[in-house]
Amino acid sequence: MDNSDVANLLTFGKTQKLLFVLCGGGWSIAMGIVATISILINELHQEWDLSYSILSLLPIFNMIGIFIGSNFWGILSDKYGRMIAFKRGLLICCIATTISIFSINFYMLAVLFLFIGFGLAASLSVDGAVFLEYSPPDKAHLLTGMSIVCAFGAFYANGCAWVFTLMNLPMMWRFLLGVNAFLNFLVVLPRFWVKETPLFLASKGRYVEMDELMQNLNKDYKKTYLSNGSSSSILKSEESENNIVKTDTKSMKMINLSLLEQIKCLFRKPLKKLTFLYLSIWFFTAFTFSGVGAYMPEILRQAGQGGSANVDIYRSMFIQSLSAVPAVIVATYLVKSCLGRKWTQSLALLMASILIYSFLIPNYAGLLICSTVYYFFINLMYPVQYAITPETFPIQVRNTAVGLCNCINNIASIIGPLSAALLLQESKNLAFSLAFFSFSLVVAAGCAAFVIETKNFDSNSFELDIK
Numbered sequence: 001m002d003n004s005d006v007a008n009l010l011t012f013g014k015t016q017k018l019l020f021v022l023c024g025g026g027w028s029i030a031m032g033i034v035a036t037i038s039i040l041i042n043e044l045h046q047e048w049d050l051s052y053s054i055l056s057l058l059p060i061f062n063m064i065g066i067f068i069g070s071n072f073w074g075i076l077s078d079k080y081g082r083m084i085a086f087k088r089g090l091l092i093c094c095i096a097t098t099i100s101i102f103s104i105n106f107y108m109l110a111v112l113f114l115f116i117g118f119g120l121a122a123s124l125s126v127d128g129a130v131f132l133e134y135s136p137p138d139k140a141h142l143l144t145g146m147s148i149v150c151a152f153g154a155f156y157a158n159g160c161a162w163v164f165t166l167m168n169l170p171m172m173w174r175f176l177l178g179v180n181a182f183l184n185f186l187v188v189l190p191r192f193w194v195k196e197t198p199l200f201l202a203s204k205g206r207y208v209e210m211d212e213l214m215q216n217l218n219k220d221y222k223k224t225y226l227s228n229g230s231s232s233s234i235l236k237s238e239e240s241e242n243n244i245v246k247t248d249t250k251s252m253k254m255i256n257l258s259l260l261e262q263i264k265c266l267f268r269k270p271l272k273k274l275t276f277l278y279l280s281i282w283f284f285t286a287f288t289f290s291g292v293g294a295y296m297p298e299i300l301r302q303a304g305q306g307g308s309a310n311v312d313i314y315r316s317m318f319i320q321s322l323s324a325v326p327a328v329i330v331a332t333y334l335v336k337s338c339l340g341r342k343w344t345q346s347l348a349l350l351m352a353s354i355l356i357y358s359f360l361i362p363n364y365a366g367l368l369i370c371s372t373v374y375y376f377f378i379n380l381m382y383p384v385q386y387a388i389t390p391e392t393f394p395i396q397v398r399n400t401a402v403g404l405c406n407c408i409n410n411i412a413s414i415i416g417p418l419s420a421a422l423l424l425q426e427s428k429n430l431a432f433s434l435a436f437f438s439f440s441l442v443v444a445a446g447c448a449a450f451v452i453e454t455k456n457f458d459s460n461s462f463e464l465d466i467k
Contacts (some may be wrong), residue, residue, distance in 0.1 A: 002169075006210065012136060018132060018190065019131050020146055028149055029183060032152075032153035032175050036173075037058055038317075048106060050106060053421050055106075058110055059294045061111065064410070065115060066117040070405075070407040071404075073089055074407075078396070081260075086122070086194065087277075090191070092118060092119035093115075093184055096113075108260075121403075134217075141336050150328075157176065160175070161316040161318075162315050165314055168225050194392070218355075253442040262396070274392055279405060279408045283412040286412035287437070289413075292416075297313045300359075302354075323373070327376045328379065330380055331384055332383075335455065342448065342451055346448035352417075356374055358373070360430065387454075392459055412438045
C-alpha cells in the first residue's frame with residue numbers, strides 16, 4: 001500500500017474540518033503577528049521615541065527566529081513526524097507572546113519576538129502538510145481556501161488597533177499583544193488531540209499505527225482492506241519483522257532518509273529546478289510583503305492619506321485587510337479553473353507589482369481603493385503559494401522543502417524591513433521605494449510562470465535521486 005492508496009481511502013469528515021480551522025488558525029496567528037509588528041513599530045516610534053532603524057530590529061529578530069525554526073521544525077518533522085512541530089511550535093509562540101506583554105524595554109521585546117518567530121515557524125512549515133496529508137486528493141484545493149481562516153489574522157490585529165486607539169487605551173500595543181496570546185492559546189490547545197498524519201505513517205512504514213488511525217477516520221477502511229488480506233498481511237509482516245517493512249532497497253532508503261539526504265534530494269534532479277524556482281518566489285514575495293507591510297503606517301503617512309493620526313492610519317489598514325476574504329474565495333475558485341495554481345500565482349504577483357504604485361495617488365479615496373485592490377492580489381497570491389509549494393514536493397522531503405522556502409522567506413523578511421527603513425528614513429522618496437519593491441514582485445511572477453502545475457498532479461511520482 002503506497003501513499004496514493006492511503007490518500008484515496010481518506011474521507012473529509014470531522015477531523016479534516018477541525019484541521020481546516022486549526023491549520024488555518026496557525027496561519028492566522030502568523031498573519032496577526034506580522035500585522036502587529038507594523039503597529040508596534042508605529043506605536044513605539046512615538047511612545048519610546050525610537051528611530052525606524054532601531055525599530056527594524058523587531059521584524060528582523062522575529063524573522064531570525066522563523067529562519068532558525070523553519071530549518072529546525074521542517075527537517076525534524078520530515079524525520080520524526082509532523083506532530084512534534086504541529087503541537088509544540090505554537091505553544092512556544094503562545095508563551096513568548098504572553099511574556100512580551102510585560103516587556104520593560106524594546107530589547108526585551110525584540111528578543112521575545114525571536115522566540116515568537118521560532119514558534120511560528122513550526123506552524124508555517126507543517127500546517128499545510130498536515131492538512132494535505134489528512135485530506136483526500138479531491139479536497140486538496142481546500143488548502144487554498146484554508147487561508148480564509150488565515151485572513152482573520154490581519155482583521156483582528158488591525159481591527160483591534162483601530163478600536164483600542166478609539167478607546168484611548170494607554171500603551172494599547174500591550175493589549176494587542178494580549179489578544180494575540182489569547183487567540184494563540186485557543187488555536188494550540190486542541191492540537192494536542194490530533195494524531196500523526198496517515199500519509200506520514202505510511203511513508204515511514206509504520207502500518208500498524210496507520211491502520212488504527214485509518215479505521216478511526218474511515219469506517220469503510222476495515223471492510224475494504226482487512227477483508228481481502230492486504231492490510232492484514234502488512235500487519236503480520238510488521239509484527240514479525242519488528243515494524244520493518246519488507247520492501248526493496250530503494251524503498252528502505254526512502255523510509256530512512258537522513259536529514260542531510262533530505263536536503264540533498266531537493267538539489268538533485270528532478271527537484272533541483274523546482275527548488276530554486278520556489279526559493280526565488282518565496283524570497284522576492286517576502287521581500288516586498290515584509291518591507292511594505294512593516295512600515296505601512298509610515299507609507300500611508302508619507303502618501304498623505306486622509307489624516308495622519310493613528311486612528312486614521314489604523315482605519316485605513318483595517319479597510320485594506322478586508323480584501324483578504326474575497327481574495328481567498330476567488331483564489332479557491334481560480335486554482336480549480338483553467339488558470340490552475342501556477343498561473344493564478346503568477347498573474348496575481350504581476351498585478352500586485354503594478355498596483356503597488358497606488359500609494360503614489362494623491363487623492364485619499366483613490367489611494368485607499370487602489371491599495372486595497374493591491375492587497376487583494378497579495379492576499380490572492382499567498383494562499384496559492386502556501387498550497388502549491390507542498391503539493392509540488394514528494395512526501396519524503398515535503399516539509400524539508402517548505403522549511404527551506406520559509407527559511408529563504410525569512411532572509412528576505414529580514415532584508416525587506418531594513419531596506420524599507422533606510423529608504424523611508426533616508427531618501428524620503430516613496431516612488432523610488434515602491435519601484436524597488438515592484439521589481440521584486442515582477443521577478444517572482446516570472447519565476448512562478450515556470451513551476452509545475454500541481455492541479456491533478458501526484459508529487460510522489462517523482463523518482464528521488466538517493467545515493
